[in-house]
Amino acid sequence: MALVAGWKLAAAVTRAGGVGLLGGGYAGILGAEPILEDEYGLATGTRIGIGFITWALAQAPELLDRALALNPACVFLSFTDPALFARKILDAKVPLICQAQTLAHLARAVDVGADIVVAQGTEAGGHGGSRATFPFVPEAADYLAKAAPSVLLLAAGGIADGRGLAAALLLGADGVVVGSRFWAAEEVLTPTRATDRAIVASGDDTVRTTAIDALRDVPLPSEFSFRVIKNKLTDAWVGRDAEAAQALRKAGSLRFV
Numbered sequence: 001m002a003l004v005a006g007w008k009l010a011a012a013v014t015r016a017g018g019v020g021l022l023g024g025g026y027a028g029i030l031g032a033e034p035i036l037e038d039e040y041g042l043a044t045g046t047r048i049g050i051g052f053i054t055w056a057l058a059q060a061p062e063l064l065d066r067a068l069a070l071n072p073a074c075v076f077l078s079f080t081d082p083a084l085f086a087r088k089i090l091d092a093k094v095p096l097i098c099q100a101q102t103l104a105h106l107a108r109a110v111d112v113g114a115d116i117v118v119a120q121g122t123e124a125g126g127h128g129g130s131r132a133t134f135p136f137v138p139e140a141a142d143y144l145a146k147a148a149p150s151v152l153l154l155a156a157g158g159i160a161d162g163r164g165l166a167a168a169l170l171l172g173a174d175g176v177v178v179g180s181r182f183w184a185a186e187e188v189l190t191p192t193r194a195t196d197r198a199i200v201a202s203g204d205d206t207v208r209t210t211a212i213d214a215l216r217d218v219p220l221p222s223e224f225s226f227r228v229i230k231n232k233l234t235d236a237w238v239g240r241d242a243e244a245a246q247a248l249r250k251a252g253s254l255r256f257v
């Protein structure tokens with residue numbers, strides 16, 4: 001979770017028995033970000049992985065070399081074709097996890113040699129696609145059973161407790177990726193005001209939109225959108241992407257996360 005999962009959250013997840021992921025960020029597209037080596041170094045005594053938004057990494061590929069030099073527990077790639085970076089990660093003998101929003105993404109991840117794939121449903125917080133977790137995960141499991149039985153499958157999107165984990169395992173996943181639930185943890189980099197809001201929110205309070213990225217000039221491919229908690233900004237801009245882009249142009253440079 002770029003700009004959210006720093007060393008504290010990643011280390012806490014690993015200490016609790018999972019694999020914590022440091023958010024590798026937007027490669028500076030959204031402004032200053034924590035220094036990768038500093039964050040990684042603070043998680044001493046734990047094995048954590050590093051996640052990258054693939055299209056952002058393409059704008060600062062040296063970040064991957066810096067990440068691999070740290071010998072992370074894994075590298076997690078998401079959003080757009082992982083082929084550009086897969087070879088380098090696998091050559092470094094670092095496990096590669098690729099997050100997929102469609103079966104085609106999943107097949108591509110298998111083709112480029114991913115050790116683990118994530119079937120991410122539209123229920124997910126943050127960026128994602130349009131497929132629902134419940135039908136996507138079993139389709140992904142069936143695909144892997146035939147095409148790549150040694151590749152592990154994780155389910156993501158709407159899983160926040162043991163009930164979600166149990167459901168995901170029944171659907172054929174080997175494990176889960178949890179984001180939003182940890183976004184409300186005290187270890188995140190996010191301001192407390194925002195996480196306090198998340199704690200009192202329900203699923204009714206979220207919306208999936210592309211308008212926020214249009215407003216903040218994030219060049220995300222159009223197949224992806226962003227699930228956020230509704231607020232005055234979403235009330236004003238959801239469904240008005242073209243006007244949002246125009247407003248951004250007028251404002252010159254409008255940068256926020």
Ligand SMILES: Cc1cc2nc3c(=O)[nH]c(=O)nc-3n(C[C@H](O)[C@H](O)[C@H](O)COP(=O)(O)O)c2cc1C
Pocket residue numbers: 001002004023025051052053077078079099120123124125126127156157158159160177178179180181183
């Ligand atoms: C605040 C937030 C930020 C996220 N940032 C990223 C990111 O930078 N890269 C990424 O691959 N996924 C990101 N995700 C998506 C997660 O990888 C994961 O798929 C998702 O959180 C799982 O669904 P859940 O939120 O319902 O648990 C983010 C999710 C949230 C909630």
